[in-house]
Amino acid sequence: MKKMLKFLFYFILIFSLASCNMQDNENGSPKANGESPSAGKERPKPIVKGVRDVDVLNTHGSIDGIERMQRFYEDMKSGESSDLRIVFYTIEGDPIVKDLKYNGESLEVKNDSTRDTYGSGEIETISCGQLIEEVNPTNTSYIATDCKEVPYGMEEIIEIEYNVSQQDLFEIDLKYGENLENEINTKTATIKKKNGVTEPFHMNENVKQEMYNRLVFANYLGEKGGLSSCDQPDAIKYNLKVYINGGQQEISWKECDDSQEGLKFTKIANYIIAQSDQKQTEKPEVIVQGYVLERENNTLLIGEELNKLDYEWMKDEIKQMDMDSFIFNFTVLEGVPVEEYQLGDKIRATIDGNIIGSKPGRAKVKEIKKIK
Missing domain, CATH: 3.30.1560.10 (Mago nashi)
Incomplete structure (x- = not known):
């Protein structure tokens, strides 16, 4: 329930920000759009009152410094020591600081809520093993894994939402x-x-x-x-x-x-x-990507656009709550050799025709494969 409320709250914040008149007046993930982060003169680091050396600033979904998050991830993949400071603003405008420090072997995540008027006012340090980047068609997540004494052994670092x-x-x-x-x-x-x-x-x-x-x-x-x-x-x-x-x-x-x-x-x-300059396809292929939540009678129930941490939480919650309670979409895929798939597999399926209905929708599968 706590996770569900978090997602609903996050969606409302993004909607509210985008609905403003935009008075306050980097290219994405290499895997998200097929391009490497741009070279060129890097923009100045974000400025946050009372917090020094901020690398990434998440202002209710508007994220300044995504390229530094990507660079930290690449450093970890190559075994290079690196550190990163991320700041998230609360709805009241208080900064919450997340510090990442990688020493070449393990990752330390420090959550500092001492500046949050309505928070716990504590500094929590988590020891983790690695960092994964999970790219979906409408979101990209960076998640620390092999973490000690946290649910599912994972800590979400940042999620970038782009569901049009x-x-x-x-x-x-x-x-x-x-x-x-x-x-x-x-x-x-x-x-x-x-x-x-x-x-x-x-x-x-x-x-x-x-x-x-x-x-x-x-x-x-x-x-x-x-x-x-x-x-x-x-x-x-x-x-x-x-x-x-x-x-x-x-x-x-x-x-x-x-x-x-x-x-x-x-x-x-x-x-x-x-x-x-290209002719736009009138009926582009419908793609479903997500995690297998249920399997029976040649059908798979898929939670769309989930990341690994979302799946671990949802696999238990979905048994107790109505699907309409979640902001995620769910699709029952028909005509699938279910013996080839297990709960928790991540799949990408091309639909034969269209998805009928919602929460869950139903669709026949043209092609399906497991993805990492």
Whole structure:
């Protein structure tokens, strides 16, 4: 129950943040979108009052410094000693500090809630073995494993959410060119090229999901302190408006901007432009990815988009609670050789047709495989 409330609370915070008017005005996980973190001049570290040397700042889902989290993970994979400081803001605006220290063999996680007015006011130190990065189509999690004296032997370090279906509205308007003469607008479903001709354009949901993924990893909601100006008069200009729920975020930069942030947004713009030049699939394949929660009569019940820690918690909770109580989606996959799969296996399945119903939905499987 505590875990469920945490997810509901987190979702509400993200919705509230995105619904604001965005007055406070990096590319993602290598596995999440097929690209390595951008090179270039790194943006300044986040500033948090009363906390020094912050590497990553999570402000209710808007995450500044994702690339430093990725670098720490890569350091651990290569056995290189490293440390990282993450700060999470509570709803009241108090910082909670999570310090990671890897000595080449083991990982120490220190949770400091002494600045949280409504927290325990304690510093908790956890000894762990490794760190895993788990990438799903709509979220990426970093989880410490082989931890002592914590539930399931795991401690969630940070989760990056980018599920576009949880947004009431997500559209973009990208203008680009020496004089911003080209435009791709998913809100009006039109596209305008250099010749001035406007044509209808539809972007399918899979592309929108990938675009939203990239924008979240670029921290599009955050302040754009990392963007730099450049003096090339004939440089391609970009202006990107993101319409999210009841709010709007606008970002302007030039192609010659060699900052880490500028390079990321240029890659995002180029992705959008490349997609606009391709015929969008009217009915893209439906993919289900998640953990096996139940298996019987040639069917598998899948908890979609779960990470390893979510599964360990949910495998017991789902027996006691109604599925409507969870924010996760569940799908019963039909026509599966269940003897090949065990509870806790993570699978990726292509659906034959569509998913019928919800909580749980039901679908026939075209292809299915285990994934790590």
